[in-house]
Amino acid sequence: MPKVLISDKMDPKAAQIFRERGVEVDEITGKTPDELKAMIGQYDGLAIRSSTKVTKEILDAATNLKVVGRAGIGVDNVDIPSASAKGVVVMNTPFGNSITTAEHAIALMFALARDLPEADKSTQAGKWEKNRFMGVEVTGKTLGLIGAGNIGSIVADRALGLKMKVIAYDPFLTPERALEMGVEKMTLDDLLLRADFITLHTPLTDQTRNILSAENLAKTKKGVRIINCARGGLIDEAALKAGLDSGHIGGAALDVFVQEPAKESPLFNTPNFISTPHLGASTNEAQVNVAIQVAEQMADFLVSGGVTNALNVPSLSAEEAPRLKPYMALAEKLGSLIGQLAHGEIARVSIHSEGAAAELNQKPIVSAVLAGFLRVHSDTVNMVNAPFLAKERGMEVREVRNEKEGDYHTLLRVSVKTADGERSVAGTLFSNTQPRLVELFGIKVEADLVGNMLYVVNEDAPGFIGRLGTTLGEAGVNIGTFHLGRRDTGGEAVLLLSIDDEVTPELIATVRALPGVKTAMALKF
Numbered sequence: 001m002p003k004v005l006i007s008d009k010m011d012p013k014a015a016q017i018f019r020e021r022g023v024e025v026d027e028i029t030g031k032t033p034d035e036l037k038a039m040i041g042q043y044d045g046l047a048i049r050s051s052t053k054v055t056k057e058i059l060d061a062a063t064n065l066k067v068v069g070r071a072g073i074g075v076d077n078v079d080i081p082s083a084s085a086k087g088v089v090v091m092n093t094p095f096g097n098s099i100t101t102a103e104h105a106i107a108l109m110f111a112l113a114r115d116l117p118e119a120d121k122s123t124q125a126g127k128w129e130k131n132r133f134m135g136v137e138v139t140g141k142t143l144g145l146i147g148a149g150n151i152g153s154i155v156a157d158r159a160l161g162l163k164m165k166v167i168a169y170d171p172f173l174t175p176e177r178a179l180e181m182g183v184e185k186m187t188l189d190d191l192l193l194r195a196d197f198i199t200l201h202t203p204l205t206d207q208t209r210n211i212l213s214a215e216n217l218a219k220t221k222k223g224v225r226i227i228n229c230a231r232g233g234l235i236d237e238a239a240l241k242a243g244l245d246s247g248h249i250g251g252a253a254l255d256v257f258v259q260e261p262a263k264e265s266p267l268f269n270t271p272n273f274i275s276t277p278h279l280g281a282s283t284n285e286a287q288v289n290v291a292i293q294v295a296e297q298m299a300d301f302l303v304s305g306g307v308t309n310a311l312n313v314p315s316l317s318a319e320e321a322p323r324l325k326p327y328m329a330l331a332e333k334l335g336s337l338i339g340q341l342a343h344g345e346i347a348r349v350s351i352h353s354e355g356a357a358a359e360l361n362q363k364p365i366v367s368a369v370l371a372g373f374l375r376v377h378s379d380t381v382n383m384v385n386a387p388f389l390a391k392e393r394g395m396e397v398r399e400v401r402n403e404k405e406g407d408y409h410t411l412l413r414v415s416v417k418t419a420d421g422e423r424s425v426a427g428t429l430f431s432n433t434q435p436r437l438v439e440l441f442g443i444k445v446e447a448d449l450v451g452n453m454l455y456v457v458n459e460d461a462p463g464f465i466g467r468l469g470t471t472l473g474e475a476g477v478n479i480g481t482f483h484l485g486r487r488d489t490g491g492e493a494v495l496l497l498s499i500d501d502e503v504t505p506e507l508i509a510t511v512r513a514l515p516g517v518k519t520a521m522a523l524k525f
């Protein structure tokens with residue numbers, strides 16, 4: 001039974017779903033990195049929010065870990081490249097808390113517009129300072145969105161409902177989508193110049209870090225009010241403080257900070273500054289949503305191989321998984337075969353799907369080919385890290401589909417290009433379930449790629465098969481299956497034999513010494 005650790009506070013629905021789906025679950029929160037490192041080895045899955053930092057060190061200690069599930073959106077607390085290199089799937093729940101977070105941004109916008117926290121403090125202190133608090137209406141004002149994805153677009157929708165004008169800077173926002181959202185797309189400089197309120201909704205990346213830098217803050221309209229419910233690090237906090245102090249910035253509300261938990265900050269107690277402790281996703285509704293979603297996704301993956309919302313591996317629905325499973329087995333065997341037979345540096349791997357195979361989701365098939373191929377040289381390769389390793393090794397990966405059936409109703413062909421030229425192997429599924437090799441380097445041969453195999457290329461001449469059989473018999477080697485193919489009569493022939501025991505180097509040397517043998521090799525599947 002797979003075992004999952006929930007290491008951050010999560011709605012109890014998550015544990016309930018894991019148990020219902022046959023996954024053992026421990027809920028142990030508040031552990032230090034060292035304590036987590038000591039215990040992580042026993043778990044197949046790790047379910048987190050934002051407190052647990054899934055570092056390379058934790059991943060190195062996680063010898064059984066297959067999946068990290070983030071109940072939420074941002075995965076900046078997970079070292080994704082290290083997870084990919086270790087073959088661990090990283091998933092998030094991209095929609096469960098979007099509405100809640102957008103509502104928090106709108107709440108902060110109103111809090112800034114009417115100075116609500118300060119007015120509340122003053123009133124409860126018995127001051128009744130009616131003249132001190134003069135706010136602004138949001139109706140008719142311009143809201144500048146930096147980032148117009150899931151949350152940004154919900155904020156836009158709510159702001160339009162409030163009769164605001166919404167402008168957006170997002171390099172990936174298409175004009176069609178901007179039109180559909182009812183926002184005006186523009187450059188960052190134009191947005192800075194025009195917005196009365198600015199709200200940030202991008203992830204923290206090398207491009208977005210300090211997007212509101214001192215220089216950019218200086219370009220904003222005097223009196224601008226700024227809201228950040230996305231990630232600390234998008235705004236230069238020192239420059240924000242200077243802008244508030246000088247009065248150029250009319251107000252700022254931060255839910256997120258460069259350093260979290262933010263127990264102290266030069267911004268604290270600055271006039272017109274409001275803060276919340278990363279509460280963007282903190283509503284009952286959002287927490288139930290993300291807990292259910294993360295547990296379902298992780299259980300799907302651990303129990304049936306379905307992949308949803310993964311950030312480092314292609315998606316594969318729980319419905320698709322059973323249909324794709326035999327193809328992935330075939331893809332892995334073909335990748336492994338060509339990986340064992342190919343020599344020299346591989347410049348390119350091409351995966352060609354024909355007939356029924358071409359109608360399927362190709363990404364998992366490609367990953368399986370690469371995993372089979374690269375596993376020949378490393379035991380730690382799997383479907384998650386294979387594409388990453390192929391890229392790291394400078395291999396070009398090509399994917400070609402042809403829905404028209406050829407000789408077989410379904411076919412996968414894997415070709416590799418080396419300095420010696422391009423060579424390919426092809427396979428099909430018998431009864432839609434059983435992987436079979438049908439072509440090897442241009443020679444038709446039908447074989448099951450299983451267990452220990454002996455691969456022989458020889459001159460097609462009478463008596464060879466008898467001699468080989470005698471040699472194997474004398475060496476005490478039992479043949480399981482025997483598959484033969486040849487290019488043309490009297491030309492080159494290929495033999496693939498499954499052998500009960502491991503094919504020893506001595507046996508290979510004996511076979512190579514037989515007259516007519518061009519190549520002999522041990523293969524393993």
Ligand SMILES: NC(=O)C1=CN([C@@H]2O[C@H](COP(=O)(O)OP(=O)(O)OC[C@H]3O[C@@H](n4cnc5c(N)ncnc54)[C@H](O)[C@@H]3O)[C@@H](O)[C@H]2O)C=CC1
Nearest residue numbers: 073074147148149150151170172201202203229230280281
């Ligand atoms: N405060 C909180 O508790 C929460 C914070 N978040 C954070 O909110 C952020 C946004 O989340 P979603 O809208 O769901 O993400 P999303 O991926 O749907 O949208 C992000 C948008 O940012 C845009 N973007 C990327 N690079 C950009 C750049 N250089 N300049 C301008 N735009 C750029 C993308 O094109 C995309 O449209 C994430 O960082 C997430 O972690 C999400 C949920 C809760």
Ligand SMILES: O=C(O)CCC(=O)C(=O)O
Nearest residue numbers: 049050071072073074281
């Ligand atoms: O889990 C949380 O409270 C934080 C949510 C968040 O920041 C996110 O989903 O990106």
